[in-house]
Amino acid sequence: MKRDAFEPASTLWSRTAAARSPAKTLGEDIEVDVAVIGGGFTGLSAAYHLADSGRQVALFEAFEVGHRASGRNGGQVVPGFKPTPAALIDRFGRDVAGRMTRFAYGNADYLFDLVSALQIDCAATRTGWIQGAFSQASVGYLERRAREINAHGGDVEFLSADAMFEATGSRFWPAGLVERRAGAVHPLAYARGLARAASQSGVAFYEHSPVDDIREHRGGVTLRVSGHTVRARRVVIATDAYTGQLWSSVAQSYVTVASAQIATEPLPAPLQQALMPRRAGISETRKITYYCRIDPEGRFVIGGRGRAADHIDPATEQQLRAAAIARFPQLEGMRWAHRWACRVGMTVDDLPRVHELAPGIWTAYGYCGRGVAMATALGRVLSDAVNGVPAGELDFPMTPVSRIPFYPARQLGAALAISWYRLRDALGHPA
Numbered sequence: 001m002k003r004d005a006f007e008p009a010s011t012l013w014s015r016t017a018a019a020r021s022p023a024k025t026l027g028e029d030i031e032v033d034v035a036v037i038g039g040g041f042t043g044l045s046a047a048y049h050l051a052d053s054g055r056q057v058a059l060f061e062a063f064e065v066g067h068r069a070s071g072r073n074g075g076q077v078v079p080g081f082k083p084t085p086a087a088l089i090d091r092f093g094r095d096v097a098g099r100m101t102r103f104a105y106g107n108a109d110y111l112f113d114l115v116s117a118l119q120i121d122c123a124a125t126r127t128g129w130i131q132g133a134f135s136q137a138s139v140g141y142l143e144r145r146a147r148e149i150n151a152h153g154g155d156v157e158f159l160s161a162d163a164m165f166e167a168t169g170s171r172f173w174p175a176g177l178v179e180r181r182a183g184a185v186h187p188l189a190y191a192r193g194l195a196r197a198a199s200q201s202g203v204a205f206y207e208h209s210p211v212d213d214i215r216e217h218r219g220g221v222t223l224r225v226s227g228h229t230v231r232a233r234r235v236v237i238a239t240d241a242y243t244g245q246l247w248s249s250v251a252q253s254y255v256t257v258a259s260a261q262i263a264t265e266p267l268p269a270p271l272q273q274a275l276m277p278r279r280a281g282i283s284e285t286r287k288i289t290y291y292c293r294i295d296p297e298g299r300f301v302i303g304g305r306g307r308a309a310d311h312i313d314p315a316t317e318q319q320l321r322a323a324a325i326a327r328f329p330q331l332e333g334m335r336w337a338h339r340w341a342c343r344v345g346m347t348v349d350d351l352p353r354v355h356e357l358a359p360g361i362w363t364a365y366g367y368c369g370r371g372v373a374m375a376t377a378l379g380r381v382l383s384d385a386v387n388g389v390p391a392g393e394l395d396f397p398m399t400p401v402s403r404i405p406f407y408p409a410r411q412l413g414a415a416l417a418i419s420w421y422r423l424r425d426a427l428g429h430p431a
Helices: 012-016 041-052 085-092 094-118 137-151 161-168 187-200 244-251 269-274 314-327 371-386 407-426
Strands: 030-037 057-060 129-132 156-159 176-179 204-206 211-217 220-225 228-237 255-264 281-284 291-294 300-305 336-346 353-358 361-365
Touching (some): 030 041, 041 187, 094 371, 129 161, 187 204, 211 244, 228 244, 255 314, 314 336, 361 371
Parallel strands (some): 030 057, 030 228, 129 281
Antiparallel strands (some): 211 220, 255 300, 353 361
16 A cells, blocks of 8 residues: 555645544444445445435445545536437437436536535535637537537537637637536535535444455345455445456446646735636546636636646646646746645546446446536435336446456556547647
């Protein structure tokens, strides 16, 4: 295990989230109805909904709640999928695709309703999300995408060059679209708020309690946790990019990439007014995209692909600074006070996965950069599955695990793929 594996992540979010009392470490053998593995958005949401439905639930986290991607992401709450509704219809058929689309374009509403109902103090804002056209070739793509999304239940608006400038304060993007249902949260505060709500509903939390082994047996599942035995009737695996050998076929069905972020100190008030006046987060039509936002205290936050899994290297930090200044030249000379990174799971088709891995064992993962809203909503879907809702009636289709062919080469080739996408982006190809 890495030297800093159990140290709290030093990020903007960890420095600004309200403190919480740590949960206990598992110190004895126990028996539960449902064991949830992973204290990110998926596991927290699943645990909360299961406990709220009357289940006896224990959650096991190898580090601390929100320690990995759920507490280190950009905090943007973006509904929908990257693939278009037409692509979903072609693949899944009109009925299933319609159910998936309604689910996906409603998941931001679901998250903000949950934040309100549970009174989670996470600096939630609902000022939209903008996807900027990275090139002239992408302008027509976004026009078509906006029409299609709205025809299938979305709520987006195409932005011309002038409208884009009015919304962002930058001439960098020749056009864009704004997703009006979107917004942002303080991700670590949101994770901790979900944990508080789950705990109040009866979930037993065990932090610094990694699950080392899962064994199926007649009538249930046995977990090995920090040298102790946990017997459970049902299990939810919510470890996404950190699944590893816990369930190797799952870990070989996606690739992991590094996501890095940096943030300034709070900007001077006049600069805060000039930058991103709509206060909507922004990303781009690039395959290797940058994303940025201004947090409620006026810090400029930008993220993109990193080179290392769980820390940021100097070259990536410099690349992010250069990207920020290219889009907003007013940031030249600003002090960048925060830097961090994490690992995220990416599927080959940009769609998440929900599986029943074995009788009584479920998982969801592969959020492809849209995990705040999607993981929250799929946590509820997992709770429905555990509670006996038939697979055909779930809001998201359950599929078999499909390993990526020649997986070791695929994972090693992810860096080469990123280099290829960077070249495509440089040539102006739409996403």
